[in-house]
Amino acid sequence: MAVAELCLFLLGTESPSVGKYLEPIIKVIKASGLKYHVCLMGTVVEGSVDEILELVKRCHETILNTGVKRVVINLKIDDRVDKPLTIEGKMGV
Amino acid sequence: MAVAELCLFLLGTESPSVGKYLEPIIKVIKASGLKYHVCLMGTVVEGSVDEILELVKRCHETILNTGVKRVVINLKIDDRVDKPLTIEGKMGV
Amino acid sequence: MAVAELCLFLLGTESPSVGKYLEPIIKVIKASGLKYHVCLMGTVVEGSVDEILELVKRCHETILNTGVKRVVINLKIDDRVDKPLTIEGKMGV
Amino acid sequence: MAVAELCLFLLGTESPSVGKYLEPIIKVIKASGLKYHVCLMGTVVEGSVDEILELVKRCHETILNTGVKRVVINLKIDDRVDKPLTIEGKMGV
Numbered sequence: 123m124a125v126a127e128l129c130l131f132l133l134g135t136e137s138p139s140v141g142k143y144l145e146p147i148i149k150v151i152k153a154s155g156l157k158y159h160v161c162l163m164g165t166v167v168e169g170s171v172d173e174i175l176e177l178v179k180r181c182h183e184t185i186l187n188t189g190v191k192r193v194v195i196n197l198k199i200d201d202r203v204d205k206p207l208t209i210e211g212k213m214g215v
Numbered sequence: 216m217a218v219a220e221l222c223l224f225l226l227g228t229e230s231p232s233v234g235k236y237l238e239p240i241i242k243v244i245k246a247s248g249l250k251y252h253v254c255l256m257g258t259v260v261e262g263s264v265d266e267i268l269e270l271v272k273r274c275h276e277t278i279l280n281t282g283v284k285r286v287v288i289n290l291k292i293d294d295r296v297d298k299p300l301t302i303e304g305k306m307g308v
Numbered sequence: 309m310a311v312a313e314l315c316l317f318l319l320g321t322e323s324p325s326v327g328k329y330l331e332p333i334i335k336v337i338k339a340s341g342l343k344y345h346v347c348l349m350g351t352v353v354e355g356s357v358d359e360i361l362e363l364v365k366r367c368h369e370t371i372l373n374t375g376v377k378r379v380v381i382n383l384k385i386d387d388r389v390d391k392p393l394t395i396e397g398k399m400g401v
Numbered sequence: 402m403a404v405a406e407l408c409l410f411l412l413g414t415e416s417p418s419v420g421k422y423l424e425p426i427i428k429v430i431k432a433s434g435l436k437y438h439v440c441l442m443g444t445v446v447e448g449s450v451d452e453i454l455e456l457v458k459r460c461h462e463t464i465l466n467t468g469v470k471r472v473v474i475n476l477k478i479d480d481r482v483d484k485p486l487t488i489e490g491k492m493g494v
Contacts, residue, residue, distance in 0.1 A: 125256070126256075127255070127257075131410040131412065133410065133414065133417045133419060134414060134416050135412065135413060136415050138413030138470045139298075140412060159255060161259075162220070162252060162302060162305045163218070163220035163257070163293065164220075166255040166256055171364075175364060175365055179357060179358065182385070191388055191390040191417045192386075193387055194385065194387075194410055195383070195387070196384055197381070197383040198256055198380060198383075199380065200256065200378070201368065201379055202319075202320075202377055204378065224319065224380055226319065226321065226324045226326060226481075227324030228319065228320060229320065231378030232320075233319065264457075264461050265458065268454045268457060268458055271454060272450060272451065275450050284482055284483045285324030285479075285483065286479075287477060287478065287479050288476070288477070288480070289476075289477055290474070290475075290477075291473060291475055291476075292473065292476075293472075294471070294473075295413075295470055295472075296470055297471065311442070312442075313441070313442035313443075315477075324481050324483055325484075345441060347440040347442070347445075348404065348438060348445040348488060348492065349404070349406035349440070349491075350406075384408075384442055384475075388417050390417055391418075395441060399441065
């Protein structure tokens, strides 16, 4: 199990406010069934690396369907083999 | 006012668990007096860019004083001039 | 076509020098057939988002097979629909 | 001596092409006198952490002077105490 932070930077949207473009992204994350937590600088999800990368793929498709012409997807995946890594575990830190 | 996420990757610590090295960092952040929020993949702080960079400097000094031999400091600063940017504002998104 | 930067932070290694663990990663990237460029703070690859995510998956498997106990995969994917995005194009900037 | 990668994401520009806004940034980096290397997904500079953070401050001021309304500054600083870290050293990896 890994924990990842996903953050999308949208370029060329004319307005610096991009919340409306990110609403469908949160829906995709919700629909994935993965445990997630909307943080201040990105959304954190918990899952296998395969599940996380599959989610990134769907978020990429979704954001480009909103009419955004350019996106930089920023992804940090934390994974370890010596002990379980979960959102709850990280919250306890 | 800007909002930034600070995340430190510590290399060469022998154990993959690095929580003990990060405790003094949280103390430095607390002592800065800046508004902050410990998130799952980093700590988010609110302040002027000068205040944030000053805090990064102190965190860098502090982490190397813990005996860590190599650190990668990962910093994302979000700043805008068209409207205020605050931790509360981002929480409302 | 997208351009991505992949950077792996290896936590818990005995030494802060991690070059030996990254050699098999470069082999995996070479074997992918994708155009790539080893930069100073990560390796940049060019491909479809699917190809890039598939490569990330293989790099994840490979790095954990080297005995590393914890890895933070840092990925930035730049993609746009209004004009082609290539390594050569970015070099010309 | 540390080595850092600086990358600016400009939000709210009319076009997804942002090269023209980044030209003054390269001038500021040049004028800093620090060793630098324009890479594909950011510009890598070599210097003390103080020099790097000072440069980030000037880049922040400069980018907002170009009329950009929102910027996300993405900074990765790699620093170690066990042996020197330089752009040449990283190139030899």
